Amino acid sequence: MAQIGKFTLHKTEGRARRGTFTTTHGSFETPVFMAVGTKATVKAMTPEELKECGTQVVLGNTYHLHLRPNEKLIKKLGGLHKFMNWHGPILTDSGGFQVFSLSGLRKMSEEGVEFRSHLDGAKHFISPEKSMEIQMDLGSDIIMAFDECLKYPATDDEIKKSMDLTHRWLLRSKAAMTREESLLFGIVQGGLSLEHRKYSLQQVTSVDLPGYALGGFSVGEPIHLMHELLPSLAPLMPENKPRYLMGVGTPTDLIIAIDSGVDMFDCVMPTRVARNGTLYTWQGKVSIKRQEYREDEGPLDPECDCYTCKNYSRAYLRHMFLSGEILGSRLNSIHNLHFYMKLMERARHAIETGTWASFRDDCLTRFIKKDASS
Incomplete structure (x- = not known):
């Protein structure tokens, strides 16, 4: 059996890469697009239909599943795979993007983020440790570190403080990991500056992890700026680990990102625009x-x-x-x-x-x- 968390690079052409990544619930081939199942369902699709169309990985949303029905209930019912009847790999985000998009409903500190639920206004608190606990209770194969996702545009000072906080939260996220089957990915931030991105990349990759992601794109910036940055940024990421571009995008975005050396993608776009x-x-x-x-x-x-x-x-x-x-x-x-x-x-x-x-x-x-x- 292949080693859990192992990324095998089979072939490259230019910067484009072809690989395989192994999880507890099977291996998947890259480049890969992961279907977004926000609330333990890919909208309008059954798991059987997802398999039929070639889906390899499903993404779940930590924030939404924490609020409803709650990770403890999902764990009691056998974990997210059994709960939603999906037996392939599952990746869960950290909840950071959703929490930070609440703007006026949240209060951030070094310890974590206090926010009010968009459902009923109840107070909640998510820290790096809590995010890891939620995702491990869900039984995720790939877990994303808790990070700060900045708005666009942001000042240099805001970006620098955010990158440093994200790094400290990554160290706490890794320290909180107790489930060997769950593979932790770190998230690179840094806005649209290559120098800031290099700084964040150096911070995040100083922590040995099974994979690394590029966060903070598709947050309102002109898309051509991402297209221009990716060819210089993606090849700087570790060659022997999967590279994940979060929340992107259109077919054009995917082709440009693959050509830049990115391996993994997710986005609500195909199902959202379909509706x-x-x-x-x-x-x-x-x-x-x-x-x-x-x-x-x-x-x-x-x-x-x-x-x-x-x-x-x-x-x-x-x-x-x-x-x-x-x-x-x-x-x-x-x-x-x-x-x-x-x-x-x-x-x-x-x-x-x-x-x-x-x-x-x-x-x-x-x-x-x-x-x-x-």
Whole structure:
């Protein structure tokens, strides 16, 4: 059996990497996109449908699961894997991003963060130790260290203080780990400055961990700034550990990040925009509510073999969306997640076969051209 927490790098092409990471609940292949199951469910999807579309890893939300139904209940009922009937790897975030997004509902100190629940206004406190306890009770395979996620923009002084606090919280997070099956990842912060990012990276990687993440992106900054930073930043991360870009993003973002050397991704985007009628295809982005699809009897994406594309027309998907039918959200979500997983599968194959550069260029031509015109 492969060693738990081991990352094996199989092939590289340029900065793009193809690897395998091993957890207690199995190995997954990278580059990988992780489906976001915020409240112990990927919205509109069953675990069986997730497997069918190629999902390898599901992400759970520490903040939301702590508030409802609570990690102690989930632990009593056999852990998060059993609770949600997902038996592959699960990664949980630390709760930091959600807590810090509460702004006026929180009070931060060296010890941790006191906040009021968005559900009922009740007071709660999360420290690095509490975050680790929650995630270990959930039974997560990969646990994220508790960090501070700054707003954009932030001053140099705010960024420096935040990086130092994140590092101190990382040391406390590691000290609080008592469950060997759970693998702790550290989070690099530092805003949009390469020098700040290098400083944070040096701090975080001074702690030996199974993997490292880039946090603090997709917090309101112009996306081109992330695109410009990643090619210089990602290759500086340890070569023998998985590199995780948190909360990103569109198909274009993923291709640019893989080309920069990133291995792991998560984002609510494929399911969130699916419920709003936006669908990703190999021909570019589609807004299914458009009048042009009213009588369109063709499949959403002729290049796609998902359940939705094999069985339903664009006209039907448009009708479902405009009628507010639950089935529309389900069919759209099935397609978008299938598309994301297939994108990762094709990326892995391209790196393996030495065709990454042509695959990357083809994807960017397809996605960017259509996105710009839609």
